[in-house]
Amino acid sequence: MAMIHRTVTVAAGSRSLVELATVKAELGITGSGSDTKLNRLILAASSMLAGPEGLNREPWLQTYLEHLPGRGGHYLILSRWPIQSVASVTRGTTDSPDTVTASDYEVAGNLWRDRLYKKTGWTLDRLGTPHDSTVTDGPLPAYNVTYTAGWVMPDLVTEWSAGASVAASAWFKSTDADEPFIFQADAVGGTTDAAEPTWPTVAAGTVTDNGITWTAYDQQLPKSVEEAAILLVAGWFSGDSSIPSGIKSEAHDGSRIEYLAPDVVTPLSAAVRALVSPYRSASF
16 A cells, blocks of 8 residues: 555644534524533544544644655645645655646545645655655655645634734635635735625635735635534534544533543434535545
8 A cells, every 4th residue: 555644733723613603503502601522522523523434534634744656647645625725735755756847736536635646647666765854764655745735714714893903814705605715815815894705616716805915715624524523522412422432532712521431432413424425535
């Protein structure tokens, strides 16, 4: 099997597949007394859905450095998707690998953008000498790709409103619930206008909003994946489902939850599996 080495270089800002407010609305909870427990269950549900029974990959937006072999064809398939952007591709396993010109390839492939297309093909390179002098555990494959991929978690996306303060690189969404894209602010940010802009209708399209430049991306979490997380959390909270299948404990920002009977594995329900199956990766 071909070797793939992958490192997270910029970690996700959030790993919660559903917001606390959304779960509380589903359960009809108005107070804050259950917030701590619900936040822990949201974390557990998100972890489970990212695991082998669910999506089988990290679904949250992160930046990776991935080393993988060239296969000799037109596509270089990356392990994380949907791809938002590619910072660099180099070929070679020396301290100074050759840079592949950005204009020579493009993000393409299936609907979820998991591969790079190169008209002239990717050289069939298996293994070579170590990529750099810091590697001591053996040779690495030929291509080295730095890229950003995944979905932006719902709690990182703000609905547009007039006169809102916008931080640099913040994620916003249209007031139209059917809008397929979400929008990232430029590296400066600013304050939104009094009137909502006419949003781009194509990925990578841009629009100016009172000096803020927004760029459209297909990084919005699919509704069915969010719904799967809601079903898990609501079921665990109400006692309709076992808490939580095959996970012994979860810890995040100082909070920790331990689960009873950690060795008893209860598969995800058929409904939850059906919701996430269209977005499942073949291998982690």
